[in-house]
Amino acid sequence: MKDCIYLDNNATTQVDPAVIEAMLPYLTTYFGNPSSMHTFGGQVGRAVKQARLQVASLLGAEDSEIVFTSCGTEGDNAAIRAALTAQPNKRHIITTVVEHPAVLNLCKRLEKEGYSVTYLSVDDQGLIDLHELEAALTGNTAVVSVMYANNETGVIFPIEEIGRIVKEKGAIFHVDAVQAVGKVPLNMKTSTIDMLTLSGHKIHAPKGIGALYVRRGVRFRPFMIGGHQERGRRGGTENVPGIVALGKAAELAEAHLAEIEQEKRLRDRLEKGILSRIPNTVVNGHPTKRLPNTTNIGFKYIEGEAILLSLNQFGICASSGSACTSGSLEPSHVLRALGLPYSVLHGSIRFSLSRYTTEAEIDRVLEVMPQVVERLRAMSPFNSD
Amino acid sequence: MKDCIYLDNNATTQVDPAVIEAMLPYLTTYFGNPSSMHTFGGQVGRAVKQARLQVASLLGAEDSEIVFTSCGTEGDNAAIRAALTAQPNKRHIITTVVEHPAVLNLCKRLEKEGYSVTYLSVDDQGLIDLHELEAALTGNTAVVSVMYANNETGVIFPIEEIGRIVKEKGAIFHVDAVQAVGKVPLNMKTSTIDMLTLSGHKIHAPKGIGALYVRRGVRFRPFMIGGHQERGRRGGTENVPGIVALGKAAELAEAHLAEIEQEKRLRDRLEKGILSRIPNTVVNGHPTKRLPNTTNIGFKYIEGEAILLSLNQFGICASSGSACTSGSLEPSHVLRALGLPYSVLHGSIRFSLSRYTTEAEIDRVLEVMPQVVERLRAMSPFNSD
Amino acid sequence: MWDYTEKVMEYFQNPRNQGTITDTTEGEKVVTGEVGSIACGDALRLHLKIDEATQTITDARFQTFGCASAIASSEALTELLKGKKVEEAMQLTNRQIAEYLGGLPEEKMHCSVMGQEALEAAIYTYKGIPIETHEEDDGRLVCSCFGISEPRIRRIIL
Numbered sequence: 072m073k074d075c076i077y078l079d080n081n082a083t084t085q086v087d088p089a090v091i092e093a094m095l096p097y098l099t100t101y102f103g104n105p106s107s108m109h110t111f112g113g114q115v116g117r118a119v120k121q122a123r124l125q126v127a128s129l130l131g132a133e134d135s136e137i138v139f140t141s142c143g144t145e146g147d148n149a150a151i152r153a154a155l156t157a158q159p160n161k162r163h164i165i166t167t168v169v170e171h172p173a174v175l176n177l178c179k180r181l182e183k184e185g186y187s188v189t190y191l192s193v194d195d196q197g198l199i200d201l202h203e204l205e206a207a208l209t210g211n212t213a214v215v216s217v218m219y220a221n222n223e224t225g226v227i228f229p230i231e232e233i234g235r236i237v238k239e240k241g242a243i244f245h246v247d248a249v250q251a252v253g254k255v256p257l258n259m260k261t262s263t264i265d266m267l268t269l270s271g272h273k274i275h276a277p278k279g280i281g282a283l284y285v286r287r288g289v290r291f292r293p294f295m296i297g298g299h300q301e302r303g304r305r306g307g308t309e310n311v312p313g314i315v316a317l318g319k320a321a322e323l324a325e326a327h328l329a330e331i332e333q334e335k336r337l338r339d340r341l342e343k344g345i346l347s348r349i350p351n352t353v354v355n356g357h358p359t360k361r362l363p364n365t366t367n368i369g370f371k372y373i374e375g376e377a378i379l380l381s382l383n384q385f386g387i388c389a390s391s392g393s394a395c396t397s398g399s400l401e402p403s404h405v406l407r408a409l410g411l412p413y414s415v416l417h418g419s420i421r422f423s424l425s426r427y428t429t430e431a432e433i434d435r436v437l438e439v440m441p442q443v444v445e446r447l448r449a450m451s452p453f454n455s456d
Numbered sequence: 457m458k459d460c461i462y463l464d465n466n467a468t469t470q471v472d473p474a475v476i477e478a479m480l481p482y483l484t485t486y487f488g489n490p491s492s493m494h495t496f497g498g499q500v501g502r503a504v505k506q507a508r509l510q511v512a513s514l515l516g517a518e519d520s521e522i523v524f525t526s527c528g529t530e531g532d533n534a535a536i537r538a539a540l541t542a543q544p545n546k547r548h549i550i551t552t553v554v555e556h557p558a559v560l561n562l563c564k565r566l567e568k569e570g571y572s573v574t575y576l577s578v579d580d581q582g583l584i585d586l587h588e589l590e591a592a593l594t595g596n597t598a599v600v601s602v603m604y605a606n607n608e609t610g611v612i613f614p615i616e617e618i619g620r621i622v623k624e625k626g627a628i629f630h631v632d633a634v635q636a637v638g639k640v641p642l643n644m645k646t647s648t649i650d651m652l653t654l655s656g657h658k659i660h661a662p663k664g665i666g667a668l669y670v671r672r673g674v675r676f677r678p679f680m681i682g683g684h685q686e687r688g689r690r691g692g693t694e695n696v697p698g699i700v701a702l703g704k705a706a707e708l709a710e711a712h713l714a715e716i717e718q719e720k721r722l723r724d725r726l727e728k729g730i731l732s733r734i735p736n737t738v739v740n741g742h743p744t745k746r747l748p749n750t751t752n753i754g755f756k757y758i759e760g761e762a763i764l765l766s767l768n769q770f771g772i773c774a775s776s777g778s779a780c781t782s783g784s785l786e787p788s789h790v791l792r793a794l795g796l797p798y799s800v801l802h803g804s805i806r807f808s809l810s811r812y813t814t815e816a817e818i819d820r821v822l823e824v825m826p827q828v829v830e831r832l833r834a835m836s837p838f839n840s841d
Numbered sequence: 842m843w844d845y846t847e848k849v850m851e852y853f854q855n856p857r858n859q860g861t862i863t864d865t866t867e868g869e870k871v872v873t874g875e876v877g878s879i880a881c882g883d884a885l886r887l888h889l890k891i892d893e894a895t896q897t898i899t900d901a902r903f904q905t906f907g908c909a910s911a912i913a914s915s916e917a918l919t920e921l922l923k924g925k926k927v928e929e930a931m932q933l934t935n936r937q938i939a940e941y942l943g944g945l946p947e948e949k950m951h952c953s954v955m956g957q958e959a960l961e962a963a964i965y966t967y968k969g970i971p972i973e974t975h976e977e978d979d980g981r982l983v984c985s986c987f988g989i990s991e992p993r994i995r996r997i998i999l
């Protein structure tokens with residue numbers, strides 16, 4: 072991996088060595104069950120508590136508002152199910168067409184279970200229409216689930232504006248912030264958000280750990296039912312090494328927020344470099360309301376998988392669509408929702424940076440990219456259009 | 457921890473160093489998302505596949521029948537929910553009064569959701585009455601969920617006898633084998649079990665990973681809804697290091713099954729030693745239908761927590777009740793279900809061994825135990841009774 | 842799991858006042874007060890030696906069946922009682938017992954309540970006042986240790 076230029080950080084990130092160092096003692100020496108009497112000197116319980124404080128700090132939340140989960144998908148499932156179970160009389164859900172499958176596929180299942188779901192559409196820049204939201208909201212709406220930032224385009228929704236509208240109607244407001252955490256500053260103290268999902272492996276913690284923020288006072292029912300762990304909000308023996316890792320990763324992410332402009336500068340360098348060097352390229356999604364680390368670029372007349380494989384030959388890792396849907400051959404539901412022309416739809420590539428990305432790496436991509444595109448276009452029947 | 461005599465392996469186990477070694481490369485070098493295109497040379501996908509084969513081998517199953525989960529609690533929730541969702545017309549569940557909270561508390565929630573639940577009782581040795589099961593089963597029974605072995609007493613249910621009865625009535629048969637896996641040989645090929653839950657941290661893998669066996673052909677609906685991971689049976693980015701760890705742990709557990717008699721010999725030495733040295737002690741649960749590593753002993757007239765804390769002073773870790781419920785002050789629901797006299801109920805201690813337990817450790821416990829009990833009994837108002 | 846103070850652990854490990862009182866001389870009276878049962882999982886039998894002329898508790902001992910904090914609370918109770926006048930002892934609260942121990946986990950506060958109740962029982966016996974028995978029939982038991990109801994806990998703790 073050392074030789075790989077990794078620009079697929081929205082799919083998953085490299086675990087920070089300091090995170091591994093922090094978690095290792097809890098994989099080896101302090102392996103105890105935090106719910107057990109014998110406490111290994113209380114070490115395990117204290118470590119979990121510290122991690123909870125670290126995650127809370129990143130979100131501007133209280134530690135008692137953090138529930139550890141196994142991943143972002145669990146957080147999304149838990150939040151939406153909790154909102155529905157806690158308000159059995161409300162049978163309506165609002166979400167958007169560009170959500171992650173963790174929300175979208177859950178909503179499809181919920182429709183089968185008898186709930187009605189409104190899927191808000193997006194415009195060609197990936198933004199929703201707040202009037203459409205207002206019109207959809209009723210007293211019957213149990214929960215509005217909207218992502219903070221899109222994983223494919225990086226487009227950021229106006230979360231607090233949305234939240235104010237949602238709260239007026241008394242619905243619970245859930246935000247899938249898996250892609251936003253660590254990339255934009257968050258402060259739950261001044262936010263309208265009731266519940267917020269995050270996932271460890273997107274912020275340099277390992278896979279298998281995540282967290283759900285649940286605002287104090289918001290009615291909650293556990294999704295994963297079992298023992299009294301997480302104050303009765305999530306059953307199952309606590310993943311102590313994962314929790315400690317997430318705590319450390321949150322601390323590092325908070326520190327990194329101060330230098331996020333540097334990451335944005337590199338992203339802009341990449342984006343402008345590609346647009347200026349390669350004709351028939353476009354940026355997908357809103358030009359400025361976007362995560363600082365993500366750019367999704369359409370290379371007209373050629374196909375995404377071919378581009379990715381060519382980039383792989385040069386040791387460059389990027390992606391088309393989300394990792395999740397890349398098993399399927401369908402073009403991404405997000406790009407389709409933007410109503411992109413077919414010529415762009417099939418040839419779009421997401422580059423997503425991290426704090427490890429260097430200027431030299433970006434320059435290498437800028438060097439390679441034109442040849443890759445040229446070669447494929449030379450083969451394409453649409454090239455001469 | 458090196459100096460601690462750890463006899464609480466039913467709560468959680470030490471991670472095997474070989475397991476940590478196996479997983480480390482997937483925490484560091486091979487951090488990629490297995491669903492991504494760029495494959496780190498296919499290394500990540502291959503590792504997940506191998507782990508699936510290792511877990512399948514331990515269970516005598518096919519690799520396609522293994523779904524990775526985050527813990528035992530998730531496996532139990534997923535199995536029971538799947539059975540209900542796949543058979544929407546059946547509204548009845550059968551389980552036992554001695555299940556883990558992951559099953560019991562879920563069933564209590566399901567009652568609120570409109571399902572009816574039969575909780576089979578147990579006799580004073582912890583065994584159910586098969587006639588009671590037969591009488592409870594109807595065409596309306598969607599799922600029967602019974603644990604393979606009890607976490608507190610180690611009592612083993614006659615799973616295949618139960619399974620034959622269940623299958624006659626066409627219900628789905630789920631078995632929580634979290635405590636049985638790695639301690640008794642399992643072979644799904646010749647079994648009546650439809651779904652089986654296991655948890656990594658009980659077999660020397662880390663916390664945060666588990667698996668659910670789902671027999672080919674059994675109708676399944678995902679509990680954790682999201683991307684198409686695990687062939688659509690469990691959404692969420694795969695916990696690759698955890699999966700690799702579980703695979704290695706399964707391989708080691710399978711090898712250890714050949715030496716399980718040695719573990720049983722140590723357990724018997726401990727049990728007999730305590731019974732013969734300390735008056736007014738009894739073994740809780742069936743004398744022989746029990747896991748080879750577990751003994752639950754009642755020390756009359758003294759209280760469990762006081763015993764545990766005294767043992768801690770000598771560097772011995774055991775437990776009373778399950779770790780899960782030890783946060784509460786109620787005596788264990790399992791021991792109460794056995795109908796033990798109060799004098800035993802409050803003074804019962806579980807010792808659970810592992811392949812790391814040595815004869816010297818057992819002998820040390822036998823040396824310490826009499827003083828501990830004597831000291832507390834000298835304080836007890838019931839002592840002279 | 843429980844965050845016990847060093848003092849709780851020390852009193853649990855090395856209680857000095859466990860046992861009964863057998864030796865008495867002229868002018869001294871020995872009384873006992875008992876709460877809890879084996880069914881509840883905790884029980885405390887408190888023994889007091891009272892100098893009748895001065896109304897002073899000259900010795901206090903306990904027999905306890907219960908968790909570490911029950912044992913430590915019993916030890917603390919007997920420590921606190923020694924040398925006190927009966928009327929002073931009547932003022933002792935479970936809070937003072939817990940404070941003497943440097944605090945108890947919230948879930949374990951009721952273990953100190955047991956001390957206060959045993960003391961009450963012993964002094965009532967000394968004064969010849971009949972003791973009301975707590976029937977476990979009110980259905981709202983908070984602590985299975987002994988039959989105290991939620992209102993009573995409120996009164997004692999708050």
Ligand SMILES: Cc1ncc(COP(=O)(O)O)c(C=O)c1O
Binds near residue numbers: 307466528558632
């Ligand atoms: C019998 C049994 N089932 C389920 C579980 C839950 O497993 P986990 O803690 O991995 O969620 C446990 C252990 O805690 C158990 O002993």
Ligand SMILES: Cc1ncc(COP(=O)(O)O)c(C=O)c1O
Binds near residue numbers: 082142270271
């Ligand atoms: C926006 C968004 N939500 C949810 C998820 C799901 O997170 P996880 O893979 O940790 O389950 C992802 C990433 O895959 C995501 O990008």
Ligand code: FES
Binds near residue numbers: 082394396491692693
């Ligand atoms: S689970 Fe989401 S991009 Fe995959």
Ligand code: FES
Binds near residue numbers: 882883910951
């Ligand atoms: S007296 Fe300590 S738990 Fe009841």
